Amino acid sequence: MNLKTVFLLPLCFAVCIYKLSAQALPSKTRWEGKLGELKIVLRVFEDSVSKENKAEIDVPQQMALGLKVSKLTITNDSITAFIQTINAGYKGRLNAAKTELTGTWQQGGGSIPLILKQVSAEIKRLQTPKAPFPYLEEKIVYYNQDKSIQYGATLTLPKSAKPVPAVILITGSGPEDRDETIFDHKPFWVIADHLSRNGIAVLRVDDRGVGQTTGGDPNATSADFAKDVLVGIDYLKKHAGIDTKNIGLIGHSEGGVIAPLAALQSNDVAFIISLAGIGVKGSDIMHKQKYDAYKKTGQFTEDELSKITALDKGLMAAAAKTTSNEELSALLKNVFTEWKAQQTESFLKKWVSSDPMKE
Numbered sequence: 001m002n003l004k005t006v007f008l009l010p011l012c013f014a015v016c017i018y019k020l021s022a023q024a025l026p027s028k029t030r031w032e033g034k035l036g037e038l039k040i041v042l043r044v045f046e047d048s049v050s051k052e053n054k055a056e057i058d059v060p061q062q063m064a065l066g067l068k069v070s071k072l073t074i075t076n077d078s079i080t081a082f083i084q085t086i087n088a089g090y091k092g093r094l095n096a097a098k099t100e101l102t103g104t105w106q107q108g109g110g111s112i113p114l115i116l117k118q119v120s121a122e123i124k125r126l127q128t129p130k131a132p133f134p135y136l137e138e139k140i141v142y143y144n145q146d147k148s149i150q151y152g153a154t155l156t157l158p159k160s161a162k163p164v165p166a167v168i169l170i171t172g173s174g175p176e177d178r179d180e181t182i183f184d185h186k187p188f189w190v191i192a193d194h195l196s197r198n199g200i201a202v203l204r205v206d207d208r209g210v211g212q213t214t215g216g217d218p219n220a221t222s223a224d225f226a227k228d229v230l231v232g233i234d235y236l237k238k239h240a241g242i243d244t245k246n247i248g249l250i251g252h253s254e255g256g257v258i259a260p261l262a263a264l265q266s267n268d269v270a271f272i273i274s275l276a277g278i279g280v281k282g283s284d285i286m287h288k289q290k291y292d293a294y295k296k297t298g299q300f301t302e303d304e305l306s307k308i309t310a311l312d313k314g315l316m317a318a319a320a321k322t323t324s325n326e327e328l329s330a331l332l333k334n335v336f337t338e339w340k341a342q343q344t345e346s347f348l349k350k351w352v353s354s355d356p357m358k359e
Contacts, residue, residue: 065182
């Protein structure tokens with residue numbers, strides 16, 4: 001197996017993590033090893049909300065941080081950590097002292113020996129807010145109108161004799177918790193702490209299918225997530241401590257797209273703040289990201305890159321013509337067939353064998 005293609009790095013990656021076995025290790029452990037030249041880090045920890053064991057895998061050289069384990073099994077003498085998004089995982093056996101794992105990394109029908117050694121799990125996160133707090137912190141649960149989705153959230157509320165302004169924090173792409181936790185950092189908690197220390201209430205919410213929020217759906221879109229924000233706005237409007245004339249939205253990354261979508265559907269949004277949100281059309285970003293991915297392989301000329309971009313734009317244009325899945329399938333097939341007929345066999349062979357979107 002080529003070590004350079006061990007990991008699939010999609011634009012969005014995240015799946016829910018579940019504890020499937022009894023506790024056999026301390027609630028927080030960190031394991032490191034080398035897969036060829038790649039450093040592999042397996043982190044096992046206790047979820048702050050559910051109190052269940054969860055795990056993530058990091059590959060620092062590939063900037064793959066927080067690959068979420070979808071199946072975690074811990075026994076007295078072994079650990080299995082499987083990542084559904086890349087159809088791969090690690091299986092190792094513990095030594096008697098529970099300080100070393102001897103096992104294999106398994107992916108695509110192949111396996112590579114991998115030894116992981118336990119290292120200190122204590123990483124100082126100096127930004128993480130520490131109690132006591134000069135504001136109220138409410139752990140809350142609320143529902144959408146038809147009760148089909150439960151939302152788990154935290155509201156930080158400044159101590160005030162009169163209603164205060166409020167914001168809803170909106171996460172980026174992929175299922176994320178209310179703190180937008182990544183690599184043990186909790187940026188949304190840091191933002192909420194700062195704002196609430198300065199007189200602004202903050203509602204931060206678990207995404208669908210994460211923590212205490214239900215309704216996980218892999219086909220959910222930004223438009224669906226905008227509806228979640230509207231539910232949050234309705235919750236704040238009913239809270240006695242909130243100034244309903246000053247409710248704003250702060251969206252990060254995809255959240256910078258979701259915020260205006262929600263604002264267009266509500267007269268209760270006083271302002272929007274976009275953190276690293278997009279400033280151009282989403283399709284333009286996708287074309288650029290795909291172009292850069294192919295260019296980075298070093299296998300394609302500029303002319304060939306133009307051909308690949310032309311296909312990408314053709315498929316996007318076809319997708320914009322219909323909302324019917326049946327019609328869309330036929331349109332995409334026609335675009336691809338026509339494009340393929342114009343290409344040389346040698347280019348098509350290279351395109352298939354060197355496609356970075358497979359990795």
